[in-house]
Amino acid sequence: MKSAVEQLARYKSVHLNPNNIKTHFVGVPLIIWSLFVMLNLIPVHFIALPEQGISVNVADVFAVGVLIYYAMLHMRLALGMLLFIMPVLYTSNLVAQHQYGLWIAIVVFVVAWVIQLIGHQYEKAKPAFIDDLNQLLIGPFFLMAEVYFMLGFENDLNKQITPLAITKRRELEALRKVAG
Template sequence: MAASPFRPALDLMVQYARYHRDRRNIATHFVGIPLIVFAIGILLARAQVELGGYALNAAWLLWALSTIWYLTRGSLVLGLATALVNALLMALAEPFAAAAVSTGSWLAWGIGAFIVGWIIQFVGHYYEGKKPAFVDDLVGLLVGPMFVVGEALFALGWGRGMLAEIERQAGPTHLRDLAHPLA
């Protein structure tokens, strides 16, 4: 049984990091996860939702709901940054779903980006030698974008305390020796 999806950001990041310590895997996630979020934006942008008298496409509705979740995990900077990156991906996705775009083209872009994103993810997990985090806990699908944004922020010098605690609990990043994977 999966733990609560309403855990603090640090707990979520530690759990996700336990599946992502190989630097090659983390690098693939910088491409794969944005592609998947972008693809979801494309695929959901044509579905219109009526909410309080306002028409909203399903991509932006999902963005709003996920943003509420990110902002309530206890790390305002990480939540805001993740919401902003996801908003940029949703905005970039909209033209690929526009009414002027043929249905075939819309589906090709959406499904194509989704499949390519997941292929890149699975290549990373080959290097890691572990299954993706969402296999054990579906909340990993939400944590993935937060993890990538967090890794980018850590690289820029933000969140040193959070990074230290992640590494204390999940271990440091490394390059797994593929010639001796059990060593």
């Protein structure tokens, strides 16, 4: 498994433009939320104890799995992701119970991806997941890291990933020039 530094640097290499990052702060959370609405709509419950108000469904299991992955990468960022994912799980479950929950999720998902693609027009670089599907999981993790950096936390991590990201970006641009 690649380290948090490697994965964050790879992601940041195509997310250096501040306008692109701003669009991602809108688009990525909306994509995550809409995906969780859809996962909540899958009629599978691994544990269902309605009398106690306990139900563990596909969305819950997926969230736990992703949070474990994040914890393996970087525990402090994983704690931030836990704080983010808790209200996402709650609100997405509520919307999934709505008659038009699926349609709401689809519309939010499409709009969020349009926002993402607009961001990549600023960046003039293709999304990270095009070459590495794992980067779909790193996107939210990257945004949490950016929040930490803005708050003055994890400065050493930022000092590690930023130069690597710039180097990777230069390599990508050199390859693009050779291919073009």
